Amino acid sequence: MLDIQADAAPDRRPTIVICAWDTDETGWDPVEDLSGVAWNPAGARTVPVAGDDPETLAGTLQAHLEQRGCRALLLVGRTGHGESFRVQMRAENRVLNGSRRLDDTGPGVARATAPVAEIVEALTDAGLMAAASSESEPDAGSYLLYCILSGLPDGIDSPAIALLRAPAAASDAAMQRAVKAAAEAIARHLAPLPRYHSP
Structure with a gap:
C-alpha cells in the first residue's frame, strides 16, 4: 500500500507572515470561511500572527523570520493621516513613546525591503486610494x-518587510481587500523554496 503522506511533495511555497499589531484590530481576518484555513496568495502561504505587547511581538516576529522558508512580513495597522491606504517606507530609531533612540548604535532610519511601488499599484488596482509614505508615525507599527528591519542579518537575501496602514475609517471589507492585494504583490517577488534533501 502506498503511503500518500510520504509520497506527497513538500510544500515549496515561501511563507509570508501577516500581523495586525493592534490587539483591538478587527479588520483583518485571515480565515475566509468555515474551513479554518488561512487565506493564501498564489505562490505563497500565509502565517497569521495576532497582535500583542509590542516588545513581545517584536521577538515573536523575529523568531518567525528566522525559520527556514519565511521570506516576508506584512505588518498591518491604521493611520490617522488622510483617507488613503499608506505603505510606510521607513521607520525611525525611536522608543515607543518617541522620547529617545531605541538603539544607540543602530542606524537613525531603517527602510522597508518589500516592493513598495508594486504594493501601491496593487492597492490602486484593487480600487483603493493608496500612496507610499516616508513619514514614520509614532506608534507600535x-x-x-524598525526593530525587525534593524535586526535583519546582512546579506542580499533579506526577507521582504512591509508596513500597510489603513485609514482610521476604512471598513473591514476594505482592509481585507488591501491586505490581500499587498500580500499578492509581495508574493509575486518571492521565489519557490529550494529543494531540501535529507542527509
Whole structure:
C-alpha cells in the first residue's frame, strides 16, 4: 500500500507572515470561511500572527523570520493621516513613546525591503486610494518595523518587510481587500523554496 503522506511533495511555497499589531484590530481576518484555513496568495502561504505587547511581538516576529522558508512580513495597522491606504517606507530609531533612540548604535532610519511601488499599484488596482509614505508615525507599527528591519542579518537575501496602514475609517471589507492585494504583490517577488534533501 502506498503511503500518500510520504509520497506527497513538500510544500515549496515561501511563507509570508501577516500581523495586525493592534490587539483591538478587527479588520483583518485571515480565515475566509468555515474551513479554518488561512487565506493564501498564489505562490505563497500565509502565517497569521495576532497582535500583542509590542516588545513581545517584536521577538515573536523575529523568531518567525528566522525559520527556514519565511521570506516576508506584512505588518498591518491604521493611520490617522488622510483617507488613503499608506505603505510606510521607513521607520525611525525611536522608543515607543518617541522620547529617545531605541538603539544607540543602530542606524537613525531603517527602510522597508518589500516592493513598495508594486504594493501601491496593487492597492490602486484593487480600487483603493493608496500612496507610499516616508513619514514614520509614532506608534507600535513604526517601532515594530524598525526593530525587525534593524535586526535583519546582512546579506542580499533579506526577507521582504512591509508596513500597510489603513485609514482610521476604512471598513473591514476594505482592509481585507488591501491586505490581500499587498500580500499578492509581495508574493509575486518571492521565489519557490529550494529543494531540501535529507542527509
